[in-house]
Amino acid sequence: MTEATRTSAATLHDVAREAGVSLATASRSINGSTRKVNEELRQRVLLAADKLGYVANQSAQAIAKGSASTVALVVSDIADPYFSTMASGVIRGAEEARLLVTMAMTERSAERELELVRALRGGRPRVLVLTGSRFAGTELEASLVKELTAYEETGGTVVIVSQRSLPFDTVQIDNLAGARDLARALVDQGYRRFAAFTGVSSLLTSSDRLQGFRDGLGEFGLALDDDRVYRTDFTRDGGIAAVDAMLDDGIDDIDCVFAVNDVMAIGALSRLRDRGVSVPDDIAIAGFDDIDTARDVTPALTTVRLPLADVGAEAIHLALTADQRTSVATVTIGGDVVLRASTPRRA
Amino acid sequence: MTEATRTSAATLHDVAREAGVSLATASRSINGSTRKVNEELRQRVLLAADKLGYVANQSAQAIAKGSASTVALVVSDIADPYFSTMASGVIRGAEEARLLVTMAMTERSAERELELVRALRGGRPRVLVLTGSRFAGTELEASLVKELTAYEETGGTVVIVSQRSLPFDTVQIDNLAGARDLARALVDQGYRRFAAFTGVSSLLTSSDRLQGFRDGLGEFGLALDDDRVYRTDFTRDGGIAAVDAMLDDGIDDIDCVFAVNDVMAIGALSRLRDRGVSVPDDIAIAGFDDIDTARDVTPALTTVRLPLADVGAEAIHLALTADQRTSVATVTIGGDVVLRASTPRRA
DNA sequence: GCGCGCTGGGAAAACGTTATCCAAGACGCT
DNA sequence: AGCGTCTTGGATAACGTTTTCCCAGCGCGC
Known part of the structure; x- marks a missing residue:
């Protein structure tokens, strides 16, 4: 940029020369080392470095170290x-x-x-x-x-x-425990018939949360029907797609959806509203992660808070x-x- | 981790030796250069590199280049x-x-x-x-x-x-034009009496948006009272603080708030709800940026979409x-x- | 048949640091 | 005085690449 003189950056060599000391001393002064260096020399080096605008080349340090x-x-x-x-x-x-x-x-x-x-x-x-x-x-x-x-x-x-x-x-x-606790809490809130939105199975985060949720339901003798597990993307759009798939199946037998993460839940929330399904009157929904947005949507999202x-x-x-x-x-x-x-x- | 043998990574040297060629040839084969290298040798080098799990040391490349x-x-x-x-x-x-x-x-x-x-x-x-x-x-x-x-x-x-x-x-x-357009649109929607939430003045993004908004209002002979510009943090918490300050002043003479960015607007939205002020019935609010969350909050946030x-x-x-x-x-x-x-x- | 340009391999010199020696001086002890 | 032992500055050898040379071989035109 600009046709300025393209000099190359000041090197430790330059600093050493400017300060009238050896390379070794310059290195020791600037980067500190186990070795002590005379305070006066050290100041001279520091001054020279400052004057030349010297910044150590990290690549060189990396390769040396x-x-x-x-x-x-x-x-x-x-x-x-x-x-x-x-x-x-x-x-x-x-x-x-x-x-x-x-x-x-x-x-x-x-x-x-x-x-x-x-x-x-x-x-x-x-x-x-x-x-x-x-x-x-x-x-x-x-x-x-x-x-x-x-x-x-x-x-x-x-x-x-x-x-x-x-x-x-x-x-x-602890996705398992978190999801299990969430399931317990939801059952405690009075929900009984669940659907779940989840991601691909190679994503352990996703499958663990699903498993934990199932475990939690199991404690109450409840189960999550495989037909009611909607496997889409781990994203907002995934949540939207899952809602569409779920609504195709009908939601008469569902009172609560567990989305394995908040962004899916929030996408779902938005889609449900667009399709005229009221949350939480027609169906409840919970997410996982407690991203900032979770408390800002309406209704605010039930979730599992993670100190990310x-x-x-x-x-x-x-x-x-x-x-x-x-x-x-x-x-x-x-x-x-x-x-x-x-x-x-x-x- | 593990007390495994801590060898050091394979170097280009190792690759060259393994392939039975010189360092130069190895370098040319792997990283390509203007120089051509015999196809058979090249394959040998590539094979050797793969066998040794060679990954070029970026620091060394950086310093050489x-x-x-x-x-x-x-x-x-x-x-x-x-x-x-x-x-x-x-x-x-x-x-x-x-x-x-x-x-x-x-x-x-x-x-x-x-x-x-x-x-x-x-x-x-x-x-x-x-x-x-x-x-x-x-x-x-x-x-x-x-x-x-x-x-x-x-x-x-x-x-x-x-x-x-x-x-x-x-x-x-183009913060000026965006904010000006927003002001026009809001006036067009019927709003006349505005407040603004903004950040510190050394943040040009913030002050430009405020200025643009003022310019837009000016076209209609409207103005933004200095007393109604709340200067807080450029964050969600800033939006909350601004709402508190604004409510202290009363909002009888305000029908719309312009928050210079969406995160402030969303914080404000949340705070207004908490304090029993209805958006948009009691007061309208608009933001800037169109972050993903803007469409997910309720009411969905009017804003200026930026292709960030x-x-x-x-x-x-x-x-x-x-x-x-x-x-x-x-x-x-x-x-x-x-x-x-x-x-x-x-x- | 002889120079000559071209091709492509290899040796070695950078690049900017840190770390390992080495040497020289200061100091303490006998 | 003689001799170890510290201390501290300075040369110099790494570190892992790229790139500049150099050089050998080879085809080609005359």
Whole structure:
């Protein structure tokens, strides 16, 4: 841009020369090290750096040190509040450890996820956080695990959010318990006949929540009819599609819908209104996650509150304490049922 | 994790040795170059790379090439849908150019913004995208501009989103026209007496929208009383605080509120409901941005639709075509008024 | 049959750091 | 005085790539 002189950035060399010291001393002064350096020299170096507008080249540092001061983060879709809230926690956590975050989006494709892990590996990040993984049980699982294992063998730490039984550090969201508690609460509110909106089965988040919900109903001798489980996308549009499918089947025998996440629930809410079905008079609805929007829609959405930002921060914390352990760790984070107007007590 | 053998990652050297060729040939085969390489050798190299699970070290490439294949993105808060939607566009745009995105959050602090730009500069990114900047008119402006200029002199490209009159490429959101159009539309709907919720004045996005709104009202001989401009945070909580302040003043002389962005409007909506004020019966409300949630709240929010993901993608596109120009460029993206139930036609 | 341009492989020099040595001086002890 | 032992600055060798040379082989025109 502009036809300005394209000089190259000041290097540590320049700083050292300017300050009249050696490269080593300059490096030690600026980045600190175990070695002490004479205070006067140090000041000279700092001054020179400031004067030249020197900023250390992170790539060079990374290559000299063997790994970058970086966290790689994989999300399905950063525009989805579930991931953006989690990402904000990851970024905050990384920042505390003076790590920068590089982010990639899978757009909800397992193939893409594999590609991205490979690509991100190239950055030699200290930590690799995987969220929204959807390879479980697919034929890609082996390749992904191989890739991740190879990465860890080179000194990095993998943290997976909400995907159990993989030999990596895991921040487990207690989807089973959360959904079970929600089912209990809904039954307690007087609901008996349920439908569910869910995503593809390779998404453990989705299938776990469904399972937990079934477990909860089971405690009361209730069941979720397979015909009443609508399997669509894990998105707002998925919720819309599910409503359409459900209305085709009729809702006379349904008094409450469980959508496995809030964005689906909110899409459903909107679609139900458009199609003239009143929530909660004609049918109640509950979601999962407690994204910000959940309390802003009308009726406000009953859901399971998840501290998503904390989940992100915890992922980083877990990774950064990995070297103090000898085996993988799992942190489980639970959610709390939040009853709101979308599921009032039933007469 | 696990006490596995911590080997170091396969290097190009290893690949070359495995394939029985020189380093140069291996590099040329894998990364392509202007030079041709014998097809058989090339296959050997590719095979070896695959066998060893080789992934090029990006830091090494960056340092050899002089700059990283990276886009640095600064946002105020990734959990805010305004930024997360824009970020998704940036990531998508970057991806098309095979660039990875590293992201940092200012948490809405101008000081932090300056620090982050410095830090990000260290990564020698090809492009530096600044969104949500709030240094305009502050004493930090000069330092920031200096930093950015220095960055561009080393070959990078700065793109600023929605901050005019700075000597860098800019994706301008036409906040003035959008707000003016909104004002016209609201007057056309029958509203006459307005209040506004806005952010701090160093946020141009905020002050421009207010100004545009004023301009629009002016065309009808209407004005926005200074006492009725509530200056709070650019967030959901800001909207809540503004409602409280406004209600203290009374709303008998107000028939419509303009919140300079949707998240404030939605916070306000929620607070108004809590305080027993009916929207739109007692007071109408309009926002700006058209974030996803705007259509999901009740009443659905009148707003100005901005193609935020496109804005992000355009920022990258602009940066990547910078070398074909000799001077800075500005792309202006406009918004369309979307009338919804929060501002019905007034009797 | 001989120079000459072209092709494509390999050696080696960057790139900007950090870390490992080495040397020289200061200091304490006998 | 002689001799270890610290301390601290400076050379220099990594780190993993790309890229610039150099050079050998080969086809080709005269």
